[in-house]
Amino acid sequence: MFQSDLMNGRTILLTGGGTGLGRSMAMRFAELGANIFLVARREEPLKETAGAIRTKGAKAGYALADVRDFEAVEKAVDAAEKEFGAVDTLVNNAAGNFIARTEKLTPTAFTAVVGIVLQGTFNFTLSLGRKWIAAKTPGNVLNIVTTYAAADCGSGFVVPSSCAKAGVLSMTRSLAVEWAKHHIRLNAIAPGPFPTEGAWSRLMPSTEMQEKAKKHHPMGRFGRHDELADLAVYLLSKQADYVNGECVVIDGGLWLRGAGEFNDYLDVPDAAWEMMESARRK
Ligand code: HXC
Ligand code: NAP
Secondary structure, eight states: OOOTTTTTTOEEEEETTTSHHHHHHHHHHHHTTOEEEEEESOHHHHHHHHHHHHHTTOOEEEEEOOTTOHHHHHHHHHHHHHHHSOOOEEEEOOOOOOOOOGGGOOHHHHHHHHIIIIIHHHHHHHHHHHHHHHHTOOEEEEEEOOHHHHTSOOOTTOHHHHHHHHHHHHHHHHHHHHTGGGTEEEEEEEEOOOOOHHHHHHHOOSHHHHHHHHHHSTTSSOOOHHHHHHHHHHHHSGGGTTOOSOEEEESTTHHHHHHSTTGGGGGSOHHHHHHHHHHHHO
């Protein structure tokens, strides 16, 4: 689908790039020629992913930082620049989330998730955005949100995440306009369910829940990481230069299923349809 040198000469900083979807995007960007710089809190996954990228012949580095801490964020950006010269692309992928009844949450629990998702995204965007503007060089930002933010519907039981992701989407659209004159482009991807250890352990911990979710899905399956990684490549590519402030949903039609009043008729078996149809004909 893409030329193998599509991302040659690019340097991409990914937050949360050592695990899950961040890792899959990093591997794909590297395969297409980009230099990769990963940032997260735990060293082991970062080291492993950077190693896997280098094994494939691309360049990778990493720094440890909590995205909530602006000073640590600035140090991570400095480290990336030291390693690769300059960073031209930012993927805000790090997130925190868990399922909980909202009335049982503490204010600290809300702050933890909003801090990682919303403040963390702002911290990296601010740090790199200022540099791009000062240096008069173009920049490219991709924010990973969720369908409950993109569809403006929110979601029960993940209220801190829902509030934070909606904020990230608003930031994406606001800055797409404000920073367009600086040749900085911002877009978002809203993924549906993609199996990862981080998300599944916190949001869909039992096989029973996973099977139920799959059964409810119009396509009967979860997303594949390569499907999301290729969408990210497109949005970051030069070919998407006129796409700005957009949020692309990639969920196989799942949120639309929830939106349509009669969509649960999907569960009606053919035999029941035939009975209804023959009753109508009488
Ligand atoms: C209620 C919880 C909780 C839970 C933590 N807290 N887990 N409250 N239910 N399950 C509370 C704690 O009690 C504490 O409040 C506060 O949150 C902070 O907890 P810490 O463990 O000290 O925070 P921290 O170390 O910063 O960890 C952040 C985290 C953690 C979000 C809580 O889960 C994390 O590090 N997650 C990162 C990875 C992740 O979440 N990946 C999934 C992304 S998936 P008190 O008051 O007790 O001190 C995703 C997909 C969405 O976003 C869509 C799917 C389809
Ligand atoms: P994941 O593997 O748990 O990814 C989250 C990453 O964020 C981890 O690598 C984690 O690394 C990092 N992170 C968390 N808190 C951090 C902090 N304070 N500072 C720095 N890094 C931090 O989960 P995932 O499923 O791949 O999620 C990736 C993105 O996709 C997230 O934005 C998520 O909201 C979004 N998403 C996922 C799904 C899905 O179905 N999987 C659906 C919709 C949206 P450390 O713990 O080492 O810091």
